[in-house]
Amino acid sequence: MGKDMGRYIVKRVLIAAVTLLAITFLLFLLMDLLPGSPFNNEKLNEAQRALLEHKYGLDKPFFVRYWIYLNNLLHGNFGISYVIAVDQPVSGMMASRLPITIRMGVQAMLIGVVVGLIFGIIAALKKNTWIDTIATICSVIGFSVPAYVFALFLVFFAAFKMGWFPIRFAIDQPVFSSILPTLSLSAYIIATMARYARSEMIECLSSDYITLAKAKGISEQKVIIRHALRNTLVPIITVVSPLMIGLITGSVVVEQIFGVPGLGQMLLSGVQNNDYNVIMAVALVYSFLYIVIMLVVDVLYGFIDPRIRVSGGKA
Amino acid sequence: MQDMNLNIPDVPAEKLTLVHRDPSDFHEISEVYENTSYWKDAALKMLHNRGAMVGIFMIVGIILFAVFAPIASARTYDEVILEHNFLPPRIPVLENFGIFDGVRDGVDVYAQREIPENVYYYFGTDSLGRDLWTRLWNGTRLSLLIAVIAVVIDLVIGMSYGLVSGYFGKTVDFLMQRFVEVLNGIPQVVLVTLFALVLEPGISSIILALLVSGWIPMSRVARAQMLKQKGQEYVLASHTLGTNSRKTIFGEIVPNVLGQVVTMSMFSIPSAIFTESYLSYIGLGVRAPMASLGSLVSDGYSSFLSYPYLVIAPVTVLAILMISFNLFADGLRDAVDPTMKEM
Numbered sequence: 001m002g003k004d005m006g007r008y009i010v011k012r013v014l015i016a017a018v019t020l021l022a023i024t025f026l027l028f029l030l031m032d033l034l035p036g037s038p039f040n041n042e043k044l045n046e047a048q049r050a051l052l053e054h055k056y057g058l059d060k061p062f063f064v065r066y067w068i069y070l071n072n073l074l075h076g077n078f079g080i081s082y083v084i085a086v087d088q089p090v091s092g093m094m095a096s097r098l099p100i101t102i103r104m105g106v107q108a109m110l111i112g113v114v115v116g117l118i119f120g121i122i123a124a125l126k127k128n129t130w131i132d133t134i135a136t137i138c139s140v141i142g143f144s145v146p147a148y149v150f151a152l153f154l155v156f157f158a159a160f161k162m163g164w165f166p167i168r169f170a171i172d173q174p175v176f177s178s179i180l181p182t183l184s185l186s187a188y189i190i191a192t193m194a195r196y197a198r199s200e201m202i203e204c205l206s207s208d209y210i211t212l213a214k215a216k217g218i219s220e221q222k223v224i225i226r227h228a229l230r231n232t233l234v235p236i237i238t239v240v241s242p243l244m245i246g247l248i249t250g251s252v253v254v255e256q257i258f259g260v261p262g263l264g265q266m267l268l269s270g271v272q273n274n275d276y277n278v279i280m281a282v283a284l285v286y287s288f289l290y291i292v293i294m295l296v297v298d299v300l301y302g303f304i305d306p307r308i309r310v311s312g313g314k315a
Numbered sequence: 316m317q318d319m320n321l322n323i324p325d326v327p328a329e330k331l332t333l334v335h336r337d338p339s340d341f342h343e344i345s346e347v348y349e350n351t352s353y354w355k356d357a358a359l360k361m362l363h364n365r366g367a368m369v370g371i372f373m374i375v376g377i378i379l380f381a382v383f384a385p386i387a388s389a390r391t392y393d394e395v396i397l398e399h400n401f402l403p404p405r406i407p408v409l410e411n412f413g414i415f416d417g418v419r420d421g422v423d424v425y426a427q428r429e430i431p432e433n434v435y436y437y438f439g440t441d442s443l444g445r446d447l448w449t450r451l452w453n454g455t456r457l458s459l460l461i462a463v464i465a466v467v468i469d470l471v472i473g474m475s476y477g478l479v480s481g482y483f484g485k486t487v488d489f490l491m492q493r494f495v496e497v498l499n500g501i502p503q504v505v506l507v508t509l510f511a512l513v514l515e516p517g518i519s520s521i522i523l524a525l526l527v528s529g530w531i532p533m534s535r536v537a538r539a540q541m542l543k544q545k546g547q548e549y550v551l552a553s554h555t556l557g558t559n560s561r562k563t564i565f566g567e568i569v570p571n572v573l574g575q576v577v578t579m580s581m582f583s584i585p586s587a588i589f590t591e592s593y594l595s596y597i598g599l600g601v602r603a604p605m606a607s608l609g610s611l612v613s614d615g616y617s618s619f620l621s622y623p624y625l626v627i628a629p630v631t632v633l634a635i636l637m638i639s640f641n642l643f644a645d646g647l648r649d650a651v652d653p654t655m656k657e658m
Binding site for chain 2: 015019022023026027033034035141144145146153156160245249252256257267271272279282286290
């Protein structure tokens with residue numbers, strides 16, 4: 001098992017590293033194709049623009065620039081911002097924003113997973129009753145409606161009409177003012193989790209070992225907690241990667257609506273200002289986070305379920 | 316069988332008695348099951364699925380409104396009447412019940428601005444006095460168009476990619492799957508944003524964004540289905556008869572995986588509609604005066620707190636559209652192949 005697992009982990013890490021490298025290349029190529037230049041200012045004439053491009057090394061051939069970029073990247077240097085904060089290092093801009101986005105993501109994930117699991121399990125235990133129907137309707141809504149729609153809804157009712165929460169995120173009260181954005185982000189997670197937990201739990205409850213446990217005279221409660229719940233929880237880590245995508249997607253617009261100074265907002269302002277290094281950095285960090293989470297999930301699942309690592313990750 | 320000499324003595328049936336069985340366990344055949352085809356069976360299952368029927372009903376309703384409302388409307392989506400800006404919604408008949416009566420903060424805005432009694436803006440007007448009702452259904456047309464485009468992209472690119480990758484296997488499959496892995500490693504929202512930047516904002520930029528990433532889940536399903544089908548006898552038979560790969564894949568195998576493939580393409584509709592609304596919302600989608608559900612939300616957002624109806628209408632239609640397509644796709648999956656996974 002030890003050797004098996006070690007090889008499996010090394011293989012997964014290598015694949016993740018190669019994927020990341022390919023992503024940097026793809027993104028860099030894409031940046032090169034983008035129309036418009038970061039120096040779009042109409043006051044600049046051709047010579048001045050050429051001078052600026054030379055100053056930032058934008059006139060060098062593609063592969064030379066890519067090589068320089070990669071080298072810098074290995075030293076944690078994402079280059080400098082051309083437009084948003086002229087000549088400021090992008091890594092510095094990111095240092096203050098990344099923790100905010102991550103914290104909000106973790107909050108949303110925790111709330112979403114816990115609430116979603118509870119809903120899903122209750123729905124499964126009360127299968128085909130009105131409770132189940134209501135839970136299913138809610139989860140279809142949560143699954144379908146985009147996070148920014150929830151965000152607008154919450155801003156209007158909970159913040160503007162009722163005045164319970166601040167309309168915009170305030171850095172001096174980071175917990176209280178992050179409640180609404182967190183809730184908007186977690187709606188999708190709650191819904192996905194509830195759906196998944198429900199079907200997984202129903203499958204568990206109808207399996208032979210549950211019938212056996214019941215036949216042996218174990219009480220209903222014990223059967224559910226000791227046997228069904230445990231086996232429901234294990235496969236649930238596989239849903240984490242798609243949930244992560246939902247979080248990243250949600251964060252971009254939700255951050256903008258609540259004025260949260262996070263990565264998503266940085267991406268949008270980079271896009272609006274043609275600030276290549278900023279766009280590139282945010283895209284890379286998002287991809288990095290996603291790939292690392294996928295890697296962790298894969299490895300964890302390999303630990304739990306030996307069939308996965310034997311078949312080389314193809315379940 | 317005839318050669319076997321079992322030496323069973325000839326015993327009349329009435330001398331035999333049942334052992335361990337109760338004669339009351341045997342029933343007359345009470346029901347003759349009809350022989351139904353695959354697609355008829357799926358259609359019957361859909362009819363009994365309440366969620367799916369609600370979904371279909373709402374989709375048809377929205378399509379009817381999107382097609383006929385702009386035609387029936389006396390106004391066009393880009394008609395600017397500045398004197399009529401920010402009028403609250405007013406609908407005939409309903410106005411008598413205290414809703415949609417053109418009143419804002421206790422003031423009848425229509426009367427205050429001396430707008431004739433017979434002028435109705437069902438969903439109100441925006442900052443330029445454009446009719447939200449007409450713009451909304453025009454925008455819905457765009458979302459429905461995107462839905463059709465998403466299905467086409469899924470069927471043309473996604474299905475072919477997955478089938479080819481699964482069919483040839485080995486190096487071809489390895490390279491094709493690594494490529495998908497790289498594309499998949501970039502969160503879709505980032506990928507879509509970047510590709511939408513390459514072209515000028517508009518429908519073409521939205522389509523390009525969908526072309527890049529919309530088909531990936533479909534390619535997975537198609538590949539998995541292909542791996543299931545590949546080893547079956549009819550594929551071997553097709554090979555043996557000398558059919559070439561293209562004909563084997565699209566002539567023999569595709570009809571056998573069509574159910575799963577069509578179901579999967581339905582799942583990509585809500586995500587394509589979301590992509591469009593997201594791109595338009597952040598300003599990379601359609602340009603004014605054209606309207607889409609996303610751009611309407613984005614336009615209304617700046618005056619959201621004072622004129623919430625500008626956002627509520629497009630958001631409601633968007634939500635209903637996404638919910639109905641999800642319900643429909645869920646129902647279709649349950650009818651066609653309940654074991655199918657979405658991802």
